[in-house]
Amino acid sequence: MDIEQKQAEMIDHFVKQASSLKGSAIAPLVLEATSNPSLFAFSEILAVPSVAELERTESATLLDTLRLFAHGTWSDYKGNMARLPQLVPDQILKLKQLTVLTLAESNKVLPYDKLMQELDVTNVRELEDFLINECMYSGIVRGKLDQLRRCLEVWDFGNFLTAFLVLYNVQVQFAAGRDLRPGQLGNMLHTLSDWLTTSDNLLVSIQEKIKWADTMSEADKKHRKDVEDRVEEVKKSLSLKADADFRGHEEMYSETGGVMDYEEDRSRPKRYFISNLHEAASHILKKITVDWTWFTAKLLEFLLMAFPA
Known part of the structure; x- marks a missing residue:
């Protein structure tokens, strides 16, 4: 079962649970969802009416916690620790995994130093162990480590889309996507529109190249036929001359x-x-x-x- 299918099943499970809970009773569900090793998307849970109603209640921190895991990073948590509940180890691990996905989404090249700073990792060995054991083996990232280089080069990434990445240190071929942040949909639509325009222009260019290739092919065929016809004419001319010379010799002898x-x-x-x-x-x-x-x-x-x- 791939990661997106697992995501869909886990999201459906937690949405059904959240729909049947109210107020502070949602707290255990938030803890379970943000600690679950197979769940990396939280927008559907945030959209549940009973969860959205926590906005102006004493349990508003639960909503803030879900938003942190939907759109935030480990650095965001450190900057807002005073108004957020203390995270348990499983939540810390999950947030750091999500931080890697966010960095890969917004940057084409991720140096090891940048990753170590964003993840609060003190040495390269610890960072590589985290990338291998907690990102690659978990299925959210697939790639290859190269210890001779010290950066992560990203080829492509998208929300809820299969992403293809290449690392100097970690050559990533796939990564899971995160939830869309508020206002991000417009940027995505603009990007997709640009991509569509570029694709249309490329298609026109390809069609022109095909047409040019067909024209050149026809011209080559015509030239080849002209040469073959000319060769045949020369052959016939030489044959006629040889026949005439032969008849001339016969007449001379007779x-x-x-x-x-x-x-x-x-x-x-x-x-x-x-x-x-x-x-x-x-x-x-x-x-x-x-x-x-x-x-x-x-x-x-x-x-x-x-x-x-």
Whole structure:
């Protein structure tokens, strides 16, 4: 069961009891309510008619005590001890817990020195024990201690709302809220109005960014398509040129008087040389046949030239 649900159940319990009591008979209920470890809100009890009627009676201090626990701090009690009843240890503990919540509500950064002063704590060890055992373990504050730093940094806090805090010494992620003080509702409405305006402006800005992103995306797609189309055109142009060159070579090789004639012209000197060689060989053979003596003389002449003495 979370702290807000416990709060609701305890408030309902004490409101029903207070509605059935009158005058000084409410005193035990006030003591019990302000000492209860699970109750941190008292506005509903203050609003009970029988409690509000204590304003101008001998039991008015009971009403002042409830107001102290609804809106006050430990310092407020010390400044008004003369007209307030003496608190019991459980009430003192409760008021100091409420003091931590109030400080976290009104300040973004809470130094250890400030906490020690407001809580009447004499040393850091005592302060850290209080924050861990009486605030974190009780569920009114969730966080993490960092002993290297000496302050409490608050991220967010609100009355009857989940609060998210960060401590240099205590990194708080959640804290319970206190009762609204007289006149505080207007400030809260103003804050919420500012938050709503900021949210609307942020939404408009986000929508503009989305629209710009869509426009840029479309432009990028168009540019990419143009490039792809251009590439295809170049490919087609190169393909057509290659086809034309290929057809040109075919025509050149197939036309009469073209490459074939050129090759024929190139072969003519070879045919002429072979023909002359053939004629010379025939003449020599004839000479050998007709005049064997001539052949013998020529052969001897050749051998003498090839192998001189």
